[in-house]
Amino acid sequence: xxxxxxxxxxxxxxxxxxxxxxxxxxxxxxxxxxxxxxxxxxxxxxxxxxxxxxxxxxxxxxxxxxxxxxxxxxxxxxxxxxxxxxxxxxxxxxxxxxxxxxxxxxxxxxxxxxxxxxxxxxxxxxxxxxxxxxxxxxxxxxxxxxxxxxxxxxxxxxxxxxxxxxxxxxxxxxxxxxxxxxxxxxxxxxxxxxxxxxxxxxxxxxxxxxxxxxxxxxxxxxxxx
Amino acid sequence: xxxxxxxxxxxxxxxxxxxxxxxxxxxxxxxxxxxxxxxxxxxxxxxxxxxxxxxxxxxxxxxxxxxxxxxxxxxxxxxxxxxxxxxxxxxxxxxxxxxxxxxxxxxxxxxxxxxxxxxxxxxxxxxxxxxxxxxxxxxxxxxxxxxxxxxxxxxxxxxxxxxxxxxxxxxxxxxxxxxxxxxxxxxxxxxxxxxxxxxxxxxxxxxxxxxxxxxxxxxxxxxxxxxxxxxxxxxxxxxxxxxxxxxxxxxxxxxxxxxxxxxxxxxxxxxxxxxxxxxxxxxxxxxxxxxxxxxxxxxxxxxxxxxxxxxxxxxxxxxxxxxxxxxxxxxxxxxxxxxxxxxxxxxxxxxxxxxxxxxxxxxxxxxxxxxxxxxxxxxxxxxxxxxxxxxxxxxxxxxxxxxxxxxxxxxxxxxxxxxxxxxxxxxxxxxxxxxxxxxxxxxxxxxxxxxxxxxxxxxxxxxxxxxxxxxxxxxxxxxxxxxxxxxxxxxxxxxxxxxxxxxxxxxxxxxxxxxxxxxxxxxxxxxxxxxxxxxxxxxxxxxxxxxxxxxxxxxxxxxxxxxxxxxxxxxxxxxxxxxxxxxxxxxxxxxxxxxxxxxxxxxxxxx
Numbered sequence: 165x166x167x168x169x170x171x172x173x174x175x176x177x178x179x180x181x182x183x184x185x186x187x188x189x190x191x192x193x194x195x196x197x198x199x200x201x202x203x204x205x206x207x208x209x210x211x212x213x214x215x216x217x218x219x220x221x222x223x224x225x226x227x228x229x230x231x232x233x234x235x236x237x238x239x240x241x242x243x244x245x246x247x248x249x250x251x252x253x254x255x256x257x258x259x260x261x262x263x264x265x266x267x268x269x270x271x272x273x274x275x276x277x278x279x280x281x282x283x284x285x286x287x288x289x290x291x292x293x294x295x296x297x298x299x300x301x302x303x304x305x306x307x308x309x310x311x312x313x314x315x316x317x318x319x320x321x322x323x324x325x326x327x328x329x330x331x332x333x334x335x336x337x338x339x340x341x342x343x344x345x346x347x348x349x350x351x352x353x354x355x356x357x358x359x360x361x362x363x364x365x366x367x368x369x370x371x372x373x374x375x376x377x378x379x380x381x382x383x384x385x386x387x388x389x
Numbered sequence: 390x391x392x393x394x395x396x397x398x399x400x401x402x403x404x405x406x407x408x409x410x411x412x413x414x415x416x417x418x419x420x421x422x423x424x425x426x427x428x429x430x431x432x433x434x435x436x437x438x439x440x441x442x443x444x445x446x447x448x449x450x451x452x453x454x455x456x457x458x459x460x461x462x463x464x465x466x467x468x469x470x471x472x473x474x475x476x477x478x479x480x481x482x483x484x485x486x487x488x489x490x491x492x493x494x495x496x497x498x499x500x501x502x503x504x505x506x507x508x509x510x511x512x513x514x515x516x517x518x519x520x521x522x523x524x525x526x527x528x529x530x531x532x533x534x535x536x537x538x539x540x541x542x543x544x545x546x547x548x549x550x551x552x553x554x555x556x557x558x559x560x561x562x563x564x565x566x567x568x569x570x571x572x573x574x575x576x577x578x579x580x581x582x583x584x585x586x587x588x589x590x591x592x593x594x595x596x597x598x599x600x601x602x603x604x605x606x607x608x609x610x611x612x613x614x615x616x617x618x619x620x621x622x623x624x625x626x627x628x629x630x631x632x633x634x635x636x637x638x639x640x641x642x643x644x645x646x647x648x649x650x651x652x653x654x655x656x657x658x659x660x661x662x663x664x665x666x667x668x669x670x671x672x673x674x675x676x677x678x679x680x681x682x683x684x685x686x687x688x689x690x691x692x693x694x695x696x697x698x699x700x701x702x703x704x705x706x707x708x709x710x711x712x713x714x715x716x717x718x719x720x721x722x723x724x725x726x727x728x729x730x731x732x733x734x735x736x737x738x739x740x741x742x743x744x745x746x747x748x749x750x751x752x753x754x755x756x757x758x759x760x761x762x763x764x765x766x767x768x769x770x771x772x773x774x775x776x777x778x779x780x781x782x783x784x785x786x787x788x789x790x791x792x793x794x795x796x797x798x799x800x801x802x803x804x805x806x807x808x809x810x811x812x813x814x815x816x817x818x819x820x821x822x823x824x825x826x827x828x829x830x831x832x833x834x835x836x837x838x839x840x841x842x843x844x845x846x847x848x849x850x851x852x853x854x855x856x857x858x859x860x861x862x863x864x865x866x867x868x869x870x871x872x873x874x875x876x877x878x879x880x881x882x883x884x885x886x887x888x889x890x891x892x893x894x895x896x897x898x899x900x901x902x903x904x905x906x907x908x909x910x911x912x913x914x915x916x917x918x919x920x921x922x923x924x925x926x927x928x929x930x931x932x933x934x935x936x937x938x939x940x941x942x943x944x945x946x947x948x949x950x951x952x953x954x955x956x957x958x959x960x961x962x963x964x965x966x967x968x969x970x971x972x973x974x975x976x977x978x979x980x981x982x983x984x985x986x987x988x989x990x991x992x993x994x995x996x
Contacts, residue, residue, distance in 0.1 A: 209690030212846050212886050223885045223893060229690045244885075248848075251882040255851040288875060289855040290862075314844065333685060333844065336668065338854045340844020 400435025434598015510598030606714030785814025849892030
């Protein structure tokens with residue numbers, strides 16, 4: 165396998181061709197946050213949290229889907245990158261329901277933990293939420309699209325791991341939404357209890373039926389700073 | 390043998406102005422006067438001067454009758470009698486000099502243009518292949534197939550310096566070469582006719598007026614890159630273009646220009662029309678490809694394999710715009726050097742713009758690259774009508790930038806427009822005058838792009854919506870001064886962080902209006918005034934007391950009873966009650982003109 169020399173954050177590194185920037189960074193203990201990327205899935209590139217600065221590129225590039233190239237000079241935590249990343253999380257939070265007290269996944273929520281890492285507090289924007297009724301007709305899965313950040317992991321996981329096509333994307337712009345069939349509520353006929361998508365969902369949008377008073381999953385999130 | 394030809398534009402724009410009825414009436418009259426032997430009525434595409442549609446042209450004299458009505462048909466028919474005289478009252482009048490101009494070649498709107506792609510639009514019948522053949526149609530294809538190797542064709546396109554006219558400006562020759570080089574026995578040529586920009590209609594006009602030029606360009610492209618199949622991805626909202634293109638393809642097939650053995654040369658090529666479902670983002674190459682395959686049109690993240698390598702159904706695909714294909718026959722016929730001799734050093738040939746907005750001569754124009762914005766707007770366009778002052782011009786469709794008067798010297802080419810903060814884009818050109826609010830304009834365009842976002846990447850989907858919310862707040866009088874910086878920050882983030890060209894350019898109208906018209910934003914926020922008197926929340930209607938004749942009309946018509954006064958008592962608007970609907974202004978008799986709009990929320994009671 166051809167070796168490629170590149171620079172990440174002023175460190176001279178070498179990696180096999182075909183790897184993505186994110187994979188090389190990971191291998192070298194450089195932590196790039198990502199919301200839609202998961203090792204088990206092919207890159208989606210939708211959340212844009214993993215963007216990095218590549219010298220001589222006008223735009224920032226998504227590190228999860230960009231393969232490395234000879235002589236690439238990459239900055240994963242430059243001022244510009246952090247600024248855009250923070251803006252992005254802020255935007256996601258401004259349209260997220262924010263009902264963390266009640267959320268079963270509050271302590272294991274990836275959006276929450278990235279927001280904490282990036283020190284994003286209250287968004288400076290108008291809070292503009294998308295409210296959808298909770299879909300709990302299926303005995304296997306509870307879907308609350310109000311909490312969905314459209315990372316599309318569920319779509320990919322269902323396609324690639326389960327080899328099913330339960331989910332799709334519909335509508336445009338702010339109204340875009342992960343849908344089942346022709347935008348039907350999820351019920352027992354379309355989905356079995358494989359739990360694959362639930363395990364991939366970074367927020368509380370997909371979860372299992374819980375009992376009242378059940379303890380939240382995960383350790384309480386400690387906010388550093 | 391007909392002595393005279395009456396040319397009647399039958400584009401969508403002409404038809405909406407009544408060209409169909411005029412045609413029927415004219416034909417009837419000509420038959421009645423027994424002129425059918427000497428006069429031929431020919432349907433053509435649009436000639437581009439939409440302002441004066443419907444237009445009737447009499448050749449060979451070159452007479453142009455503007456804004457013709459059905460009732461004019463008998464008179465026009467009589468003028469075609471041997472003793473007939475031209476009808477002076479139908480001549481076009483120059484808006485500046487008010488001089489009547491009988492011949493179309495003398496009209497400034499036309500004589501400053503350089504029509505290459507649009508040359509045949511308005512002269513030939515788009516539904517008759519013989520018309521196209523009569524003006525040298527398919528000569529380029531014959532030449533290519535009999536004298537040139539595919540490499541020579543590509544070399545010619547490269548030497549011509551033609552750049553993709555869909556907006557990106559990528560060198561066409563290099564794209565063709567890349568597609569040729571990729572190995573593969575199955576390749577595709579796709580023509581992008583998904584013209585989705587509000588206010589742009591050049592692709593439509595070419596397809597409606599000269600569809601064969603696009604078909605010919607595509608066949609040559611197919612030969613050059615080694616493709617056997619072509620698709621035209623056209624908006625379903627263009628039914629007439631789809632119809633005429635369909636006729637053109639069928640005719641070309643009949644005459645052997647399309648099919649398994651093109652002109653007996655052994656080269657096989659055919660074209661199919663695919664109607665898009667109306668998503669703006671499908672003009673982007675990867676989204677268009679997905680849409681053609683039947684999937685949801687969403688751009689693929691960069692860097693991805695080029696469409697020339699992995700395109701439609703995973704095959705190498707050449708994707709070019711309608712106008713790019715329409716240029717090919719000229720490059721082959723007149724030579725790459727001829728083409729390269731026009732335009733500027735880096736942008737060759739011509740550019741087509743849809744000139745609209747607050748402009749005297751609205752319509753479709755084709756100009757050599759390098760011409761300045763000033764020449765387009767003031768010479769061809771005739772400047773701003775109604776004695777108003779020019780304020781800015783927006784180029785490149787909804788994601789283009791807005792350029793102020795100081796930049797009117799900017800030459801039209803891909804690089805200069807980008808450097809000025811705008812772009813060539815699809816070729817929309819919207820002129821605005823002093824009565825246009827720049828904040829409202831930015832809001833309008835952003836509202837369009839945010840709705841058309843495919844929703845894939847968070848920055849474009851959410852960022853543009855938040856920008857719109859901020860602009861809404863500013864136009865409603867709820868803006869904060871820090872919002873300007875927030876808009877810039879958000880805009881820059883959306884620009885550099887989004888996946889495709891839509892997100893990367895959507896903030897342009899906002900960023901460029903802040904750059905050149907910041908003081909307007911500041912007036913909205915700090916003074917709570919809309920200087921252009923557009924934003925409802927930041928204007929007031931007042932009755933000028935010494936003009937008011939106390940006629941009671943506005944008082945009675947006001948839907949919220951905000952106007953006080955009585956007979957012989959000057960009327961006054963109660964600003965607290967007024968909803969700024971504008972009814973009083975529209976009902977106040979013109980000879981009084983007592984109602985005025987002033988910037989800001991006037992609370993002091995006048996009178």
